[in-house]
Amino acid sequence: MQKDILKEISNHILNISTIQRAENNKRFFRCAPGEYGEDDIFTGLTVPQARRLLRVYKDLSLSNTEKLLNSRVHEERLLALLILIENFQKGNKKKKEEIFNLYLKNIKHVNSWDLIDLSAPKIIGEYLKIKYSLQSKNCSGVKFLKKIASDKNSEGKNWKEKLWLKRIAIVSTFAFMLKPFKNDYAPDIIFEVLNKIFSEKDEINSHDLIQKASGWMLREYGKRVDEKKLKQFLLENFDKIKKQRTLLRYSIEKMSKEERLFWLNK
Template identity: 25%
Template sequence: MTAQTADAVEAALRAIASPDMKTEVARFFFDGLGETEVMGVGIGKVFPVAKAHAGLPLGEIGLLLDSRFYEVRMAAAAIMDFQARAKKSPNGLEALYQLYLDRHDRLNNWDLVDRAAPHVVGQYLFERPRAPLYDLAGSTDPWRRRTAVVATWYFIRAGQVEDTFAICAILAGDGHVMVRKAIGSWVRTAGEKDPERLRAFLRAHGDRLSAEALRMATEKMSPEERQLFRKQ
């Protein structure tokens, strides 16, 4: 039986790490590594390790989040996601949600957010007041602002697009490229559920979107409509 400890997760990752992969892995960390280090484990290889340790207790997940290694923190995000998706989570969705928010300083890259936010944050808030997302949207931290957008994927899947458009309206002029990319992608996805809401959003806020966000938001429209909105 696989040991369900943070040490076991890190040992499993070290066993498959390759120095030759360090540069490749490091390029995924958007704002520069800073104090973060990489082992050299391809991100796709992190997930099977996380799956094998999906029963990790909450305290052990917290220890993974303490790690200076990017891949170890990615494993923590993936374990939280696996547990949130499970019908019987070993830690409970509320505890995972609170851990995510309490340790958001360690979830400090776009893919760490994207891996865990939809099911850990979005799923938890689905039948609850959604004010925490608007608090996150007002943060000075771009990764918290990205969480505010990305967590709404869970709502979109259920056909609820109001919060996606509202939060993206708040953040339409955001200065961080990875928040802008989230906006472009998520309003496009919400627009697949409600095309007219997307058109209304673009009429109201298209002039505040970056060119990249606008391109992403309109890429599934007809060429004529796409050109119309891009000329606003």
Template identity: 35%
Template sequence: MTAVTETAAQLRAALAEVADPADAFQLQRFFKTGPGEYGAGDVFIGVRVPVTRSIAKRFATLPLTEIDALLDSPVHEHRLAALVILNGRFAAASKPRTFDDKARAAMVELYLAAVRRGRVNNWDLVDVSAENIIGPWLLDKPRDLLFELADAESLWERRVALLSSFAFIKAGDATTTFELSERLFADRRDLIQKALGWMLREVGKRIDEQLLTDFLDKHAPEMGRTALSYATERLAPAQRVAYRAAR
């Protein structure tokens, strides 16, 4: 019996069946798709994230070529579904019993190509994928790639660099997050400031609050207001006030 191959066209049709124009309007406003905004020109058909994830699960074996085709779609929900599927594929190839480093490498290559051609181009797309693909891939490898991304002109590549380090934080390692943060202190783009502060906050939450405060003792004066606000959210009120006053 010939195996049935899932296609990008089938997934697009499944999403179209549940699309809602009213939701599309709201999502386009929420994700700042107007002229001059960070998501300018992005297209939504009106499928909420939980529904997109549910449909993506039905296409878990979608070939990489079809995932790549979805990533080239102008429709945001198509790209989100593609990344959800890619996450699952990468996780499956990373498990001890099904470990396949060649497959993992192919997925990383596909993902990076999509990032660099501007297809992972909103904060939700970055946040759903970077820590689940690039982060785990680099856990036991040199991390030069992240510093290349951090130096890129694209806002989204820089955010990918920061969010990829979340995987290291979860593994108990804050060194790369600290190095990336120092490199990006001067970047005052709101979505970088928020990501930077978020990752620092997670260091204190998941590894060691003292590690975070030692870093802030040294660097709080050079941090942006938004990054510092996010980084200190879980600290005692008096500490928060002191660090924010240090700017």
């Protein structure tokens, strides 16, 4: 019966997917040899189509959802994450913890920037908001994210695995910037995570996808929390940030033209 439902889902996805979109996705998600999406398989399902499938399969058991998340097919992993998010948001405290632990257990399968951006804030970030006080840099929740972001956590992992773990740590902090804030300190956790990354020398820390995620979260911080604190962070870390032009451009995107020119020419 379990295999039947998973086969049904696989066939359902294939039946409404398009070959042309699958080919486009292979290029968009960098699936050429040596690139970050090299091993991914695409059917050509769109995100709106996946959300419509969620309505059909939202009650899939956790064990089957985990199997779906282990699929080599990108869109099957996407649907699995949509199911996990749906059940996390509607679940009680015990269910949320169960889904959080399942996510961590299978974190190596959350291995594309779109899957991470969709799920990390809504599962990792939201769970940490519930579980921990998030009142200081010594809080267990902050230490958890810094550990994920750390090069020490990446020993024995290939460059793509390290890339995705760091992006998960960065993007998870978006949950702390959403009002109502957990407390005054929680939104500032993005600074702690980035300081951890800045302090280490792995080349992956300056990868385009890390710079984009970092700049995006800083931009959101400036827009949603405190632009003055964002500028202070940029100033204090400018010797490192000025070498990462993508990060800088993303982080200052919502500033005035004059301010953007100031930072770009600094």
